[in-house]
Amino acid sequence: MVGSGAVAANDGWSSRTAFLMAAIGAAVGLGNIWRFPTLAGENGGGAFVLVYVVCVALIGMPMVLTEVLLGRAGGGHADAVGSVADVAERSGRSRKWGAFGLIEVIAAFFILSFYSVVAGWVLNYVFLSGGDVLSVVLAGNPLSPAFVGQSQAEVTGMMGTLFSSPGRMIALHSLFMAVTLGIVMLGVGGGIEKAATWLMPAFFVLLVLITIYGAFAGSFAEAVVFLFTPNFSALTPLAVNEALGQAFFSLSLGSAALITYGSYVPARVSLGSTAAMIAAADTGVALLAGLMIFPIVFAAGLDPAAGPALIFQSLPVAFQGMPGGALVGLAFFLLIFFAALTSSISLLEGPTAFAMSAFKLRRGPAAILVAVLAFAIGIACALGYNVWSDVRPLAFWSVFENTNILDSIDGVTGKLMLPLAGLGLAVFTGWRADRRLVEAESGLSGATFVLWRGLVAWLAPVAVGLILLFGLFPGLL
Numbered sequence: 001m002v003g004s005g006a007v008a009a010n011d012g013w014s015s016r017t018a019f020l021m022a023a024i025g026a027a028v029g030l031g032n033i034w035r036f037p038t039l040a041g042e043n044g045g046g047a048f049v050l051v052y053v054v055c056v057a058l059i060g061m062p063m064v065l066t067e068v069l070l071g072r073a074g075g076g077h078a079d080a081v082g083s084v085a086d087v088a089e090r091s092g093r094s095r096k097w098g099a100f101g102l103i104e105v106i107a108a109f110f111i112l113s114f115y116s117v118v119a120g121w122v123l124n125y126v127f128l129s130g131g132d133v134l135s136v137v138l139a140g141n142p143l144s145p146a147f148v149g150q151s152q153a154e155v156t157g158m159m160g161t162l163f164s165s166p167g168r169m170i171a172l173h174s175l176f177m178a179v180t181l182g183i184v185m186l187g188v189g190g191g192i193e194k195a196a197t198w199l200m201p202a203f204f205v206l207l208v209l210i211t212i213y214g215a216f217a218g219s220f221a222e223a224v225v226f227l228f229t230p231n232f233s234a235l236t237p238l239a240v241n242e243a244l245g246q247a248f249f250s251l252s253l254g255s256a257a258l259i260t261y262g263s264y265v266p267a268r269v270s271l272g273s274t275a276a277m278i279a280a281a282d283t284g285v286a287l288l289a290g291l292m293i294f295p296i297v298f299a300a301g302l303d304p305a306a307g308p309a310l311i312f313q314s315l316p317v318a319f320q321g322m323p324g325g326a327l328v329g330l331a332f333f334l335l336i337f338f339a340a341l342t343s344s345i346s347l348l349e350g351p352t353a354f355a356m357s358a359f360k361l362r363r364g365p366a367a368i369l370v371a372v373l374a375f376a377i378g379i380a381c382a383l384g385y386n387v388w389s390d391v392r393p394l395a396f397w398s399v400f401e402n403t404n405i406l407d408s409i410d411g412v413t414g415k416l417m418l419p420l421a422g423l424g425l426a427v428f429t430g431w432r433a434d435r436r437l438v439e440a441e442s443g444l445s446g447a448t449f450v451l452w453r454g455l456v457a458w459l460a461p462v463a464v465g466l467i468l469l470f471g472l473f474p475g476l477l
């Protein structure tokens with residue numbers, strides 16, 4: 001039977017809109033606002049953006065449908081392993097295909113551990129810029145302003161101050177993880193859906209407002225030229241590889257979120273168009289984030305290729321020089337916090353659903369178990385910036401020779417686990433799963449179905465296979 005299954009009947013999305021909000025919330029996160037502009041800036045702008053959009057359209061979007069579809073077809077299993085194994089069994093194949101679901105669950109668990117640490121940095125800046133707003137609003141308030149009147153060197157130094165304080169980093173990390181856990185413990189309808197339906201609209205309003213602000217106060221035309229004029233000489237094979245990997249991370253592919261969220265979708269919802277909307281919204285937000293950030297970067301004369309420090313170290317300085325800058329700074333970091341929270345919720349939900357079914361736990365204990373373990377690994381990531389800054393966990397592997405704990409986990413999940421799970425599920429869905437079952441569940445028909453299945457069966461395995469190969473052996477390029 002094709003349908004929503006027992007789990008979705010008990011605690012699923014109340015509507016298609018609710019699912020859309022939650023799935024877009026999962027997709028839109030630090031990847032869009034922090035990683036995408038950074039990568040575009042480092043890889044010459046327009047050409048990278050173009051390749052990224054092509055990757056999303058031809059590989060990302062079809063894979064979003066694949067994962068959501070496997071989740072809903074999974075016969076009442078909320079977890080990624082059970083869902084994939086069930087579809088395999090009903091297709092007359094081995095349940096061992098569920099192993100790719102397990103890779104996704106493990107990837108989600110590890111991404112959650114460091115994602116929460118980086119989201120803690122965002123919280124740090126929410127508090128700092130909140131203090132600045134207070135200091136502007138309340139004349140003579142006791143708080144000393146964080147950014148107001150500070151030089152670039154001083155603002156840059158704030159990141160260093162945070163990094164050299166393990167206690168502060170761990171406190172922020174635990175705060176963020178606790179909020180994530182609280183929402184997931186409230187369940188799909190009562191927690192995840194409610195959070196997404198409040199936070200995502202707030203996110204969009206802030207995004208549009210800051211973009212409009214940047215358009216007037218910043219160098220909008222320069223940003224548009226930078227983002228949309230392809231300069232193909234800047235486009236290296238490594239950048240193409242990077243674009244495809246970024247598409248995976250940004251769409252939350254390969255990390256159990258979409259399969260698990262898909263399992264809560266009612267049978268009446270047509271998945272094809274829904275998946276297209278998720279991918280389009282995620283890409284739209286990435287582009288808008290570029291249009292939000294780069295006008296400010298150019299107006300302040302900052303370097304677009306400044307890398308990961310761009311949003312934390314450069315923008316707070318740029319905001320100060322602008323009218324209403326303190327408030328814009330607070331709005332900006334709040335926006336990133338909302339985006340990170342709806343993503344971390346999805347990162348916790350996938351492994352939680354798995355723990356519920358694998359260890360026969362209720363939601364509460366399962367979510368606590370996963371969150372506490374991920375929290376512990378996150379502590380190691382945070383310590384990797386101070387006490388354990390010499391630790392190189394993957395020193396034996398040339399690609400990760402010089403990467404600290406956090407970046408090693410980011411690297412292994414992003415370069416190895418996500419593509420591997422994606423590759424396995426593309427091959428499974430394109431070649432091994434029952435064609436009629438897949439067709440009925442996809443909601444696609446005729447030429448659209450043939451096109452989608454062709455992309456999943458042929459293009460995705462080849463392209464994703466290439467990410468794996470070149471991600472792990474860049475020397476081949």
Ligand code: PFF
Binds near residue numbers: 026027028
């Ligand atoms: N897509 C999120 C982002 O762009 O920040 C990150 C993410 C969330 C990855 C959920 C994987 C996942 F399952």
